[in-house]
Amino acid sequence: MKRLAIYCGSATPEDPRYIELAHEVGQDLAERGIGVVYGGGRLGLMGAVASGALEAGGEVIGVIPEALANSEVANHDCTELYTVGGMHERKQRFTDLSDGFITIPGGVGTMDELWEAMSWAQLGYHQKPVGLLNSFGFYDDLLAFNRKMADVGFVRPVHQGILIAAEALPRLLKLMAEYRPHTPIFQMKADDL
Template identity: 85%
Template sequence: MKRVAVYCGSATPEDTRYIDLARDVGRDLAERGIGVVYGGGRLGLMGAIASGALEAGGEVIGVIPEALVNSEVANHACTELITVSGMHERKQRFTDLSDGFVTIPGGVGTMDELWEAMSWAQLGYHSDPVGLLNAFGFYDHLIAFNRKMAEVGFVRPAHQNILIAADTLDELLEKMAAYVPHTPIFRMKADDL
């Protein structure tokens, strides 16, 4: 992977482990020669991921909607800052610029980005690995929920391995590198659905 889209929160939790994690992930990706594509903000985990990667000499591409640039949260220290009209275009740019997706802790916007990356993979809009860094057990319940959707039958057997989860970045990137794309819905026949 040459670049990954990193999905994370723009908030700064009281627990400093989350900011430290984001900075470490940015640094570790840069040290591996993997560029970071992210939401283009300078606050919270977003700002920390960018700082970590930039301090390690990595490439950081921010993709931010005009409304957020106008509210002065844009990170102008990025290698490249791309301004888009809105969130749909932002997520499309993440997909176009990246070879995979890494989600670290975050809130509603982070979940929106993760689920869309998974949905687009399932449909066939991309065939890149979708990773979830379950640091500090943050995503234990989400992983269980994803498993429950599969058990009930809302996630087809062919798509049950789209979400790649691991507790450490090393393990996550190793699993993502080994990812074999599945058969997307767009290429399935009605009997398979």
Template identity: 80%
Template sequence: MNRLAVYCGSATPAEPRYIELAREVGRTLAERGIGVVYGGGRLGLMGAIAAGALEAGGEVIGVIPHALANSEVANHDCTELRTVSGMHERKQAFTDLSDGFVTIPGGVGTMDELWEAVSWAQLGYHTKPVGLLNAFGFYDHLIAFNRHMAEVGFVRPAHQGIIIDADTLPDLLDKMAAYQPHTPIFQMQASEL
């Protein structure tokens, strides 16, 4: 994996461990020679991801919509800052520029990015690993909900392994490196759906 899209919050939670985690994720990726593709912001976890990677000499590509770039939240310290017309173009750029996706703690926007990466994998728009860093147990309920969707029958057996989760970044990166793409819906027969 040469580059990973990192999905995370632009907020700064009261607990400093989230900012510290983001900075460590950026630093670790850079130290492993993995470039970071992210939302292009300088605030919150986004800014910490970029700072950690840049401080460690890593490549950081920010992708930010015009509306946010113009509101003075854009991070001009990135190796490259791409400005796009909107959120759809932003997420497409994340997919085009990366070899996989890592989601760390975040809010609604982070969930939107994660679920779109999962949905696109399920359909067959990409065959890249979708990682979920469950630091501090932040995503315990989300992992349980995903399992519940599968148990009820809303996630096909072939797609139950799309979300790769781990509690630590090294474990997550190892699992992502071993990921074997599943059969996407676009390649399935009607009887399999």
């Protein structure tokens, strides 16, 4: 994995652990020679990921919608900064530029990015690992909900391994490196669906 898309919040929570985590993720990836593709912002966890990677000498590629770039939240310190027309183009660019995805804590936009990466993997638009860093138990309830969808039958057994979760980045990166693509829906027969 040469580059990973990092999905995270642009907010700065009161609890400093979240900003520290984001900074450490960026730094750790850079030290491993893994480039960061992210939302292109300079605020919140987004900015902390970029700062951590840049301070460690890493590659940081930002992808920001024009509306946000014009509101002065763009991080012009990135190695490369792409301004795109909207969110759909942004997520496509994340997919095109990265070898996988890691979600760290965030809000609604972060969830949108995570679920789309999982959905696209399930369908067959990409075969890249989708990681979830569950630091501080932030995503415990989301993981339980994902299990419930599988238990009820809304996630086929062949697709239940798409979401790769771990509490620490080294373990998550190891699991992502071991990921073997599943059979996407586009290649399945009607009887298998």
